[in-house]
Amino acid sequence: MAISLDELIQNAVHYGHRTNKWDPRMKPYLYGSVNGIHLFDLEQTKTQLEKLVAFLTKSVQEGKQILFVSTKPQTMEMIPEIAAIHGSPYVTKKWFGGLLTNFDTMKERIRYFKNLKEQQTTGELEKFTKKEQVKMLKEINKLEGALGGIQSLRRPPQVLFVVDGKRDLIAIKEARKLKIPVVGFCDSNADPRLYDLMVPANDDAMKSLTYLLNLVKETLTAVAPARPAQGAPAAKAQAKPAPAKSHLDNPLAKKPETKPAAA
Secondary structure, three states, X not given: OOOOHHHHHHOOOOEEEEHHHOOHHHHHHEEEEEOOEEEEOHHHHHHHHHHHHHHHHHHHHOXXXXXXXXXXXXXXXXXHHHHHOOOOOEEOOOOOOOOOOOHHXXXXXXXXXXXXXXXXXXXXXXXXXXXXXHHHHHHHHHHHHHHHHHOXXXXXXXXXXXXXXXXXXXXXXXXXXXXXXXXXXXXXXXXXXXXXXXXXXXXXXXXXXXXXXXXXXXXXXXXXOOOOOOOOOOOOOOOOOOOOOOOOOOHHHOOOOOOOOOO
C-alpha cells in the first residue's frame, strides 16, 4: 500500500499543535514550526505509517485481537466501521476505568449488560412494574454507551490501537500495566514513549483523521484473518494466539534514526 509525502501534505497530516502546547519528547519527530504551529517531519511519519500497516497486517494474520479506542467526537462513526471488519472490540465513548486492569469485574458488568438486553429482546422485562422497566431501560442505554463495543470481549485484547494518546491516556496506561502493545497516532502534545509503535501525525483535523483511519480501514480490509470473527466459536484444532509481548520486546517500538531538520 503506497503512501506518498504529497498525500500526507494534502491531508494536513503534517500539522502539530501550537508550539506552546507541545510535549518536548516529540522533538525528534518535528521538522520545525510555522506561525507558531509545529510541523512533523513527514519522512518519519511516512516510515512509521508503513510500519503500522505492516504491524496491523501481521497482527490480524496471527489472529490477534485488537481493541480500537478513540473517544474523539470526530471518530465516533469511523471507529465502529473499522472494528466491524474483523469483529474487533472498540470504545468510542468514555473509557470505562479498569476495563483492562480489572477485567474480571468488567466481565461481570458485560454479562449483566447482555442479560438485560436479552430480557429486553425476549420481553421478560414486561413482568416488572412500569417504574422498574423504565429504570432498567435507562440502565441498558447507559451500559450500551460504555460497553456496547466490547460486549463480546472475553479476555484482555492483545493489541491496543489508540487514535489520540493524550485524550485516551488512561487506556494506554492500563494496557502498559498488562504489557499489551500500544500502537496508533501521536500528536505533538503527547508522549511518544508510551507507545510500542506510534505515528507522529495530526490527530485533530478531520481531513487528517479521515485519511489516516481510511488507511487503517483499507489495511484491515485487505488482509484475511487467521481466526473467525469475534464471538464465533473457534475450531478445536486452532492454536491459541501467542501472548502479547511487552513494549520492550517489540522491535517496532524503536524510534527512527532520522534527525529532524533545524527549525
